[in-house]
Structure formats: C-alpha cells, structure tokens
Amino acid sequence: DCDASVAHTLPVQPQVIGSLQPITSAPGDDVILPCHLEPQFNVEGLTVEWSKPDLKPDPSDRLSRVEYVHLYRDRREVTDMKLPSYVSRTSLFTHDLKHGNISLKISNVTLADTGRYRCFIPKLRSRVKHAIVELVVGE
Template structure:
C-alpha cells in the first residue's frame, strides 16, 4: 500500500512538473518574442521604395528612402552601399567604401567607391525631416543593382532595387547588356536566419527536457 501511494505521488508530481515546465517555457518564449518584436516596432524604421526604381542611362535618379515616424537624423550616420558588388582586389579599401556616407554632419567623399565619386548626394535640408533619399547623377550601366540605405544607430535598413533603361530618344546608345548575377544579397536574410535558428534550438532543447522528465 505505501508503495502504491508513493507511485501515485511520483506520477502526480511528474505530471505537474511537465505542466509547469511547459507553462514556464511558453511564458519565456512569449516574453522573448514580445521584447524582440516590441522593440523593433517601437523604434523608428528606415523605409525604402518597395518597387524597383528605373534609372535612365546618362540621366539622374533619386532612390527614395526615409525614416518613419519622422525623425531628425542630422546628428546620426546615414550609409548607402552596394551589397551585390564584390570587393575589388585592386582596392585595399573596397570593403569599407560606400556609395555615399554621411557621418558627424559631413559627407565623406573619401569613403565612396571610386565609381560614385562626385555622382551622389543627399538632400541635406531633408535630413531634419528624416529624408535620407539618395540622388545619383550621370547614371551608368553598372548602377543597376541592390542598394541598401541604413542608419546604424537605429539598427534599421532597407534595400532598393535599381534597373537602368536606355534614353528614349532617336540615336540613343543601345541598352546595357547584363550578365546573370552570380552574387546574391546574403546580408538581406542573415539576421532572419539567425533568429529562426535560435527558435529552432530553443524548441529542440525544450522537447528533449520535456521527453526526459515526462517519459
């Protein structure tokens, strides 16, 4: 009789332990997701164009990008760069060169990729209103691609796709011919990949503990 009572007691204890473990694990996961998504939702976000921007060869183009809700970014850093362009072996600084970089209230021309020197600008008067759009002058064939605008202090960025079209006039030069892209924008999915990887291992560890205790 005592043995039976002990067995029932152990069974009840384990059942309640499993339920408690399940409850606390679910609560922990909910808290974690609330912090992650709540924090991202509350702070200002960098918003770029959701549609590809068509630039005319030889003309000027504006890549629209802004901070929402509106925020004065004059004191912040604004970076525009090409994630789809591989490093140039002949340029030892190619990993650190941008399409355009605004930092400490200065436009850092020496930080630009040589191909964009003297061809890009931000709307300085618009920075106080959160406008970080980029203007590219004298559009060239290699301007086609993915552009990332970001503000490091906000931990937010956006990618804008640019295509290049020939001028619509008689005697215009032929349209740019493109090779198939061999380099993909891996950075675009890096943060999302690590987030899902963390969730996967979290559930994997939880299931192993749950099975071990309950069965």
C-alpha cells in the first residue's frame, strides 16, 4: 500500500527567485536587484555569482573569461575576477545571506549598467539555481 502523504515529508528544494518586473533606476542612484531563496536557505558557506549573461567575452583577449559583477566565495567578496566598471560599487547584504537573501546592491548606477543580471548559486542542490533580474537605467 502506497501512502501518498509520504511525498510531502521530503524537504522542499530551495529555489533562486529573482524579479519578474524590470527594476528601474535613475543615473547616480543606488539600486537593489532583488534575489532570494525560497524557502529560506542559509547560503553563507556557498558561492554566489552575479554576472551579466549578455556580455560577450572580448574575442581579442585569448584569456577572456566570464567576469563577474559580484562574486562571493569562501564567505567574502572575491574582487580579482570582477568587471572593472563594478569595482567598489556592488555589495551583498552579507548579514542576510543566512536567510537566503542574495540581493545585489549597485551604487551610483550608470546608463551602462542597464541590462540583464544573473544571480547563480552553483552548488545549490536544486533544479533552480539561478534567476535573471533586468535593470533599466534612465532619466
């Protein structure tokens, strides 16, 4: 006899949730790109990658690799793989990572910041490890 209620005792996989609506901002403002895990999940010990998926690597640079808008690894920000234009302008809410908040704050936004951002947790045991948040910067 198969008890259907047993299936509900399995832990729900945390999923990365972004924003369905574009986030709008004016040049010079600070903006928060919302992203979180549902249900709440502590990601303090995991790697969190924020990137711009539509940026193409520079074909003239043989060593070209994905560079990050923000990279959090080993419980700290890693800056040496960061896009130069975002240096010292991005931050995570590190005290909220234990609650699954992986939102990204970008300070002093510029028109060049417009575009799609991807938040990704490579080691998350889930089918939904990333989400896209679109930023629109305009007057």
